[in-house]
Amino acid sequence: MTLFFPSLRNKPAAAIAATFFVAAVLIAAPFIVGTMGNAGVRALAFAALYVMLALGLNIVVGFAGLLDLGYIAFYAVGAYMYALLASPHLTSNFPALAAMFPQGFHNSIWMVIPLGAAVAAFFGVVLGAPVLKLRGDYLAIVTLGFGEIIRIFLNNLNAPLNLTNGPQGITLIDPVKIAGVSLARTLDLGFVKLPSVYLYYYLFLILTVITIIVCIRLQDSRLGRAWMAIREDDIAAKAMGINVRNVKLLAFALGATFGGVSGTMFAAFQGFVSPESFSLMESIIVLAMVVLGGLGHIPGVILGAVLLSLFPELLRHTVVPVQEQLFGRIIIDAEVLRMMLYGLAMVVIMLYRPKGLWPAPEHGVNPSTRDGAKAGASG
Amino acid sequence: MDTFIQQVINGLVLGSLYALIALGYTMVYGILNLINFAHGDVLMVGALTALTSILLLKAQFPDLPGWLLMVAGIVVAIPTCVVISLIIERVAYRPLRGAPRLAPLITAIGVSIVLQTVAMLVWGRNYMTFPSLLPSEPIEFFGATVTVTKLVVIGMSALIMIGLMVLVNRSKLGRAMRATAENPRVAGLMGVDPNLVIMITFAIGASLAAVAGVMLAATYSVAHFYMGFMPGLKAFTAAVLGGIGNIPGAMVGGLLLGLIEALGAGYIGELTGGVLGSHYQDVFAFIVLCAVLILRPSGLLGERVADRA
Numbered sequence: 001m002t003l004f005f006p007s008l009r010n011k012p013a014a015a016i017a018a019t020f021f022v023a024a025v026l027i028a029a030p031f032i033v034g035t036m037g038n039a040g041v042r043a044l045a046f047a048a049l050y051v052m053l054a055l056g057l058n059i060v061v062g063f064a065g066l067l068d069l070g071y072i073a074f075y076a077v078g079a080y081m082y083a084l085l086a087s088p089h090l091t092s093n094f095p096a097l098a099a100m101f102p103q104g105f106h107n108s109i110w111m112v113i114p115l116g117a118a119v120a121a122f123f124g125v126v127l128g129a130p131v132l133k134l135r136g137d138y139l140a141i142v143t144l145g146f147g148e149i150i151r152i153f154l155n156n157l158n159a160p161l162n163l164t165n166g167p168q169g170i171t172l173i174d175p176v177k178i179a180g181v182s183l184a185r186t187l188d189l190g191f192v193k194l195p196s197v198y199l200y201y202y203l204f205l206i207l208t209v210i211t212i213i214v215c216i217r218l219q220d221s222r223l224g225r226a227w228m229a230i231r232e233d234d235i236a237a238k239a240m241g242i243n244v245r246n247v248k249l250l251a252f253a254l255g256a257t258f259g260g261v262s263g264t265m266f267a268a269f270q271g272f273v274s275p276e277s278f279s280l281m282e283s284i285i286v287l288a289m290v291v292l293g294g295l296g297h298i299p300g301v302i303l304g305a306v307l308l309s310l311f312p313e314l315l316r317h318t319v320v321p322v323q324e325q326l327f328g329r330i331i332i333d334a335e336v337l338r339m340m341l342y343g344l345a346m347v348v349i350m351l352y353r354p355k356g357l358w359p360a361p362e363h364g365v366n367p368s369t370r371d372g373a374k375a376g377a378s379g
Numbered sequence: 380m381d382t383f384i385q386q387v388i389n390g391l392v393l394g395s396l397y398a399l400i401a402l403g404y405t406m407v408y409g410i411l412n413l414i415n416f417a418h419g420d421v422l423m424v425g426a427l428t429a430l431t432s433i434l435l436l437k438a439q440f441p442d443l444p445g446w447l448l449m450v451a452g453i454v455v456a457i458p459t460c461v462v463i464s465l466i467i468e469r470v471a472y473r474p475l476r477g478a479p480r481l482a483p484l485i486t487a488i489g490v491s492i493v494l495q496t497v498a499m500l501v502w503g504r505n506y507m508t509f510p511s512l513l514p515s516e517p518i519e520f521f522g523a524t525v526t527v528t529k530l531v532v533i534g535m536s537a538l539i540m541i542g543l544m545v546l547v548n549r550s551k552l553g554r555a556m557r558a559t560a561e562n563p564r565v566a567g568l569m570g571v572d573p574n575l576v577i578m579i580t581f582a583i584g585a586s587l588a589a590v591a592g593v594m595l596a597a598t599y600s601v602a603h604f605y606m607g608f609m610p611g612l613k614a615f616t617a618a619v620l621g622g623i624g625n626i627p628g629a630m631v632g633g634l635l636l637g638l639i640e641a642l643g644a645g646y647i648g649e650l651t652g653g654v655l656g657s658h659y660q661d662v663f664a665f666i667v668l669c670a671v672l673i674l675r676p677s678g679l680l681g682e683r684v685a686d687r688a
Contacts, residue, residue, distance in 0.1 A: 061481075065481070067481050067484065067485075069488075130669060130672075130673045131669070131672065131673070133673075133676070134672055134676065137412075137413075137414045137480060137484050138619070138672055138676070140414070140484060141414065141612070141615060141616075141619075141668070142665075142668060142669055142672060144612070145612070145616075145664075145665035145668055145669065146665070146669075148612075148661065148665060149662055149665050149666075152658075152659065152661055152662055153662075155658075156658050156659065280608075281492075284488060284492065287485070287488075288489075291485055332500060336496050336499055336500060337496075339492055339495070339496045340492070340493055340496035340497065342489075342492060343488075343489040343490065343491070343492030343493035343495075343496065344489065344493055345489070346485055346486060346488060346489030346492070347470075347471050347486045347489040347490060347493070350475065350478075350482050350483075350485050350486045350489070351471070351474055351475070351486065354478065354479075354482055
């Protein structure tokens, strides 16, 4: 439990209490928000999805210091992967496949999640391998180009073979089924009824917690320290015996993995994917979450992701009615205002709080103060 | 053969525009080592202000000849772009000189988004038609057709680039710019005011972007709030292709990239037997970018080895 609250590492009881408190709040959250309708719960589910995405990007940008502007491409890869393997799209377009799979494709989520993760990681390596030698800002542009290429291909691969159905996207994607329970239907537990969004929220919450644990463990691992060494100075890191190439590739691959998994979840949740969900703006939004929260600091990134993903909901509920009251019509669209504020936030944060709203206490985590003298004394 | 000449002409038009925009990137990069991500959006603002002023003028004086309106549009666009660019430099880039390299890049992305959303608020989300101001009758040229606008684009870009070369290589200001690019602190000791030089560099880049923006809108007859993004990205590719920081490199890179794209888009259908069509045009620029960065990161004309981390 002290894993989640490193500041309480000397008070295990307090850490356990804090963990249970946070868990209780997170489990109760949809019931509190849900009193105002399911849209709020949906926003919470998306917030969890964005936390996963932001934590994945944080590995690449925050830990390893490689600015990746095409991160959403991995999300797209995961989403399309699930869409193709769990929708009638392929079987209805390719009679040969339909003959082989008369029931159509309805793959289990347990197969699709690892597959999505693996395919996204593969794409991460494919992107990473040729661009590793590039300096930070070149890398940003190449990854941006990579993201755009993926989007252009998704948009145009409806001819001559209809793989992605082009700009219309893929519909009729199966919902997630766990142990025979479809998450698309209300689950009646006897004492409480859980609508579909609640179920997805809990699923995403579990995946997010797994992501957080993996990220914390990674951060404290040899690999995580190698990433931070590269981020600070890759020549010095090389001199210390770190294999810079492999370590950077691992950053790309692991970051992409989280992107891929959240992509599969996105596709299952929406039941529909189209190329426009994976534009450059989305990459920039995820980057803004990481930057705003605190580059390289896991709690900061979570904060940034939650703030920025719930913020549009808040805007929608305040800006539109306020404008209607003041001017009688909507002058600034909530969506436009959101993008503008994201842009301004990126500038202002970089100027005045370059380490984010909730920055890391020091450069990375110093392992010697963490489990040095104290841990040795206690056993 | 007709397709070939036609695509070469189209490529030259596109390439001259890329070259003009790429100069803005490359000059700023040469001095500050900063990718001015908002450059494409400065171009967009230039094109849209020009469009608005042209439409206003046209409504007031319907008898004015087209070329005069065009000139008026450019004359309005240049100061607008210069002012915006100087504000961006002062507010978003200057305080971050000496900060880690990612910081100014992130503010640049932020500025780019702010410019786009502001433009969306001012001019709306829709595509706007840019009036055809120059005679639009096609001119036959070795079996291909050219419009006056396209000829003007090529001619004007060539003139501007020659002028810029003279400015950079022959004038006192040009010498100050080259000295600052070499080493700002030593240039400062030699009596050059680096801040002033940087501001002038941004101003020149912005004026080139303004001209390119108006030309771009005139060539394709449309303008909208997102029009700066793709040309900006491709011009950056062109700058990298020629060797970033290198002024002749940006020109060569721009023209080359324009030709590659036009010929690629013209022939990809034939080459792949119709599997891939011309809508993959945008992919070429990125493939070129990746190839250059992997095979020859210093670019075609670049000499300085890019190793500053």
